[in-house]
Amino acid sequence: MRGLDGDLTFDAGALTLRLPIHVPAGSTHVLLGESGAGKTTALRLLAGFARPRAGRLEVNGRVYDDVAAGIHQEPEARRVGMVFQNGRLFPHLSALANVVFPLRAQGVARGEAAERASAWMRRLGIEQLADRMPARLSGGEAQRVALARALVAEPDLLLLDEPMAALDVRTREAVRAELAGLLDDRRRITVLVTHDYLDAVVFADQVQVLEEGRVVQEGTVPELVERPRSAYVAQLAGMNVFRGRAEMVEGGACEVQVGGMRLRAAREAQGPVFVAVAPTHVTLHRHRPEGSARNVIDGVVRQTVPLAGRVRVTLAAEGGTTLVAEVTRQSSMELDLSPGTAVFASFKATEIEVYR
């Protein structure tokens, strides 16, 4: 079988990580989550640094872990390449010597190792850095060298631990674009761990969202954005998401009880559900608006953030919930919004997404 297939359980102190993961060969899998969600632990499990309490892991037909059968392959026995957050280039070795390292470690002869390392550095456009010591590389250069080092031994599985996090914004864009091109290899399996939504957007074929050691959502980026199942993803996607209880009402609609609010949605649903409203669908008023198909919530402006041509307004709404609205700059000026302003927020029943 080509690809990665695993289901691992690991106890990390108070946190229990449960990771069912399937990645077809040639695709990039992103583990998305806040710090402390268990992302790095997940990567350490895949790399072999941590021993799972239960489960199995197989990559391209090789069994890396099988707790029931007592199998655990050490990291060096796995065909893995890893790029760490801050590069972790060996400070006592030149850039080229760093890239040569994995080949020499696996017994490739000196001359051949140097040739193969140089070829990879050329491929990444960093051959001019060969003699530089890591202390004299910029963040972006160091990450490129680290990437060459991870790829030089042609691993089956490439593991990337927040590879963009330590870079400044501009470098990040450049490296991200380059990396996206490189990851497009039909044979390799890539698992990338990040808290940066853009990484998922650019790289991911499939995303798993981790929260407190559990996979809370799985899918492509558009799927996640449309129907977030956690406050974290909702925030990343810029969506308002509430958990509530739906009751059917006549006319193929439902009413969802969210905290103290009752929201009307133009679709059938019953029982516990998620309710999502895009901020651009929320309009703000100084006076209570009229109209039967509208949901109206009163709230108080907490924060206004100017964006290009628009303003993002965060409201403290009824029942202790938070609601985000995006209005045009003009209407923000007309409404004279500032922290403390009491407003009414409204959105149409047809603009609410209800899902389980």
Place this chain on the structure above:
Amino acid sequence: MKPLAAVLARGLVGAAFGIALAFLLVPLLALVLHTTPGDLLDGLRSPVVTEAIRLSLVTTVGTLVLTVLFGLPAAWALARWRVPGRPVIEAALALPMVLPPVVAGVALLVTVGANGTFGGVLRGAGIRLTFTLVAVVLAQTFVSAPFFITSARAGFEALDSGWEETARSLGASRTYAFWRVVVPLTAPALVAGLGLTWARALGEFGATITFAGNLMGVTQTMPLAVFVSAESDLRAAITLAVILLALAFAVLVALRSVPLPGRAAA
């Protein structure tokens, strides 16, 4: 501000510093001033002196080899393993540094000496340690190896274990990672430890004379030769003393100035 008090305090500190420096350096200076280059060259012709120098170099190198061979794994285990009873083990390892060297010599005698605990076993195997070059190396190692182990252990402990993991994630075995990553990155601590061990071994007297004896050309190292000559041939004693002084000084200066990979990285 009390400028007078400040000046006074500064003066006191300066005076104390000057006295400490003088106390430590004047006797050494006197030693050097007590000799002339001619005397030194004459001293170097005496067989007592040349034999002692040869013996000291051979035995201290032997001590270094033995120390690294056993001390490096020991330091690693202490730094990275969960060792039960760690405080006791650490205290025991520091003991030879604290004990009077004569006590170390006696301890070795009652262990592997002719009448010691393992003396019979060794005699049965046809091995006699006392009054041999091996005994000198054992005595030196006993008192000086802890310096290396302590320094190396501190170096290993200070090294982020992430470096080994990085190496292993790139396909390096633990052994390869140790030699190619851990050792270069802890080189300053390892070299410093070796320097201290070598200096301590070079100056070793009490344990050596107690356990190995004082045979010229076999166990009479430089410090022993200085001690013996001080009564019979003061010129030879001073020659050896000055050479010891110069060697120790050179090692200490070298330790403080050699550029090392780990230093450049930091």
